[in-house]
Amino acid sequence: MVDIEVFTSSVCNRCQAAAGLVEQVLKAPGFETVSWREVDVVTEIDHAVAMGVLAMPSIVIGGELLFSTLPGKQQLHHAIKKYLAGRSDDD
Amino acid sequence: MTSYAIGEVASQLVMSVDTLRYYEKIGLLPKVGRSESGIRRYQNKDISRLRFIKRAQQMNFSLAEIADLLTMREDPHHARTEVRQLTANKLTQVEARLDELNTLRKELTLLLNLCAASDRGCPIIAKIDADESEK
Secondary structure: OOOOEEEEOOOOHHOOOOHHHHHHHHHHHHHHOEEEEEOOOOHHHHHHHHOOOOOOEEEOOOOEEEEEOOOOOHHHHHHHHHHHHHHHHHO | OOOEEEHHHHHHHOOOOHHHHHHOOOOOOOOEEOOOOOEEOOOOHHHHHHHHHHHHHHOOOOHHHHHHHHHHHHHHOOOOOHHHHHHHHHHHHHHHHHHHHHHHHHHHHHHHHHHOOOOOOOHHHHHHHHHHHHH
16 A cells, blocks of 8 residues: 555645655655655546545545645654654554 | 425425325325324424435335335334345445446546636537437
């Protein structure tokens, strides 16, 4: 399972910014093992609906919809850090 | 007590007068009270029963099944075991339909939000066209 999914569409102005933000945040130390992918909402609409995505951009981390709008850099960093802490507890 | 003529009931429930007469003929609706001049006058309990019939029909329940469900509706404490089981089965069917409708609601909401975000045409139309061409 991919750790982070960024739900975007080609017609959404802030979607490119969301993908760029995730790329940027994942450059931080400790985030090297985090995988992510961009999901086109129109092409994968069933998956988007199943994840509870209603607006773009949306960010799902660890299978949970955490952001339904473009988050701030710190917010995203904190969410990924929290996810990783939870993931290592399960290991 | 308020009562309604067949035309008013047909209009309110969006059913034809022929359908209303038919339901009475086959016993799905007990004999409707008449005015002194012999014209049907529907009471609120008749309309309530008709609304139930209409909802059940929209779920594609058969008239026989609806007749059984109506006996349950009239007297749930003395319903036969088979009728109770039928009611439980139909409830499961309704819940499954609600899940489907909920998913459809989410999908349509998503598409409308996509549309609102676009100044280059509406993805909703494109999706409908894409689905049509897949059939």
